[in-house]
Amino acid sequence: MTPESLQSIGWIFIKLITLIGIGIYTLFAGIIVRQEQLMAHVLEEGTEPILRLLAIIHLLASIGILLAAIILL
Amino acid sequence: MRQRTFGWTSFALHPKGIRFETQEESEEIILFLRQHIILLIPHIVLVGLLIIIPPVIFPMIFRSLSESVALPVGYMIIGWAFWYVVVFGILLTNIIHWFFNIFIVTNKRIIDIDFVNLLYKEFSEAKIDKIQDISFQTMGILATMFDYGNVFIQTASEKPNFVFESVPKPAKVVDVISDLIQVNEHKQV
Numbered sequence: 001m002t003p004e005s006l007q008s009i010g011w012i013f014i015k016l017i018t019l020i021g022i023g024i025y026t027l028f029a030g031i032i033v034r035q036e037q038l039m040a041h042v043l044e045e046g047t048e049p050i051l052r053l054l055a056i057i058h059l060l061a062s063i064g065i066l067l068a069a070i071i072l073l
Numbered sequence: 074m075r076q077r078t079f080g081w082t083s084f085a086l087h088p089k090g091i092r093f094e095t096q097e098e099s100e101e102i103i104l105f106l107r108q109h110i111i112l113l114i115p116h117i118v119l120v121g122l123l124i125i126i127p128p129v130i131f132p133m134i135f136r137s138l139s140e141s142v143a144l145p146v147g148y149m150i151i152g153w154a155f156w157y158v159v160v161f162g163i164l165l166t167n168i169i170h171w172f173f174n175i176f177i178v179t180n181k182r183i184i185d186i187d188f189v190n191l192l193y194k195e196f197s198e199a200k201i202d203k204i205q206d207i208s209f210q211t212m213g214i215l216a217t218m219f220d221y222g223n224v225f226i227q228t229a230s231e232k233p234n235f236v237f238e239s240v241p242k243p244a245k246v247v248d249v250i251s252d253l254i255q256v257n258e259h260k261q262v
Contacts, residue, residue, distance in 0.1 A: 014148075018148070018151070022151075022155060025155075025158075025159065025162075028162070029162065031192070032162070032165065032166065032169065035169070035192075036169060038194075039169070039173040039188060039194070041094055042093060042094045042173070042186060042194075042196070043091070043092075043093050043094070043173060043175060043186070044091070044092040044093070045090070045091050045092075046090050047081060048172075051168065051169060051172060054165055054168075055165060055169070058158065058161055058162055058165055061158045061161070062158055062162075065151060065154050065155050065158055068150070068151060068154070069147075069151045069155075072147035072150060072151060073145075073147050073148065073151065
C-alpha cells in the first residue's frame with residue numbers, strides 16, 4: 001500500500017466516525033422533540049410551544065449539519 | 074386572588090391557564106412551583122463560555138493540525154457548526170429539565186413531577202389528608218439572597234417523603250400547605 005492510499009483510507013475512516021457521531025446526535029435531538037411532546041401532555045401551559053419550537057429548530061439544525069457533512073466531507 | 078401566570082414563572086399562587094394531566098374537574102391548583110430561575114444561571118454562564126471557545130481555541134487547534142496534516146475546509150465548517158448546535162442542545166436540555174420539573178399543590182393533593190433526564194420521568198402524589206409533617210430549609214448565600222430553599226413533606230402515602238427542591242419562598246409554601254391541611258381537617262370534622 002502506498003502512503004497516499006493509506007491517507008485516503010484514514011480520511012474515509014474519519015469521515016465515517018464524524019457522520020456516525022453527528023447521526024447519533026441527530027437521534028438525540030429527535031428524542032428531545034419527542035420527550036418535549038410527551039411532557040407537554042403532562043403539563044398544559046401557554047408558553048410550552050416556545051420550547052417545542054426551540055426543540056424543533058435544534059432538530060432541524062442537527063439534520064442540516066448531518067446533510068452538510070454528507071455533502072462536504 | 075387568581076393571577077394570570079407567566080409561563081416561565083417559578084412561583085404562582087392560584088395560577089390561571091395551567092392544567093396538568095391527571096387534574097380532576099373539581100380540582101383547583103393552589104400553588105405552582107418550579108426550582109428558582111436563578112439556578113439556570115450557572116448553565117447560562119457555561120453556555121456563554123462554550124460559545125466563546127471556538128473563536129479562541131479552534132484556530133489554535135487547526136493551526137497545530139495543519140503543520141502535520143492539512144485539515145480540509147469542510148471539516149472546519151462542520152466542526153464549528155456542530156459545536157454551536159451542541160451548545161444550543163446543552164442549553165435546551167437544561168431549560169427543558171427546569172421547565173418540566175414541577176411541584177403542584179391543589180386543594181386535594183400535592184404533586185411532584187420529576188423530569189430526571191430525557192428518558193426518565195416520575196410522577197408522585199399524596200393526598201392533603203395524608204400529610205404528616207412539613208418543614209423547609211434555606212441554605213447558602215444565594216438561597217438567602219434570593220429566598221429559595223427545600224420544602225420537606227412527610228406523608229403517610231405510598232411515597233413517604235416529598236422534597237420540593239430549591240423552590241422560591243419556601244416559608245410561604247409551608248404556610249399555604251399548612252393552611253390547606255387545616256381547612257381539610259375542618260372539613261372532615
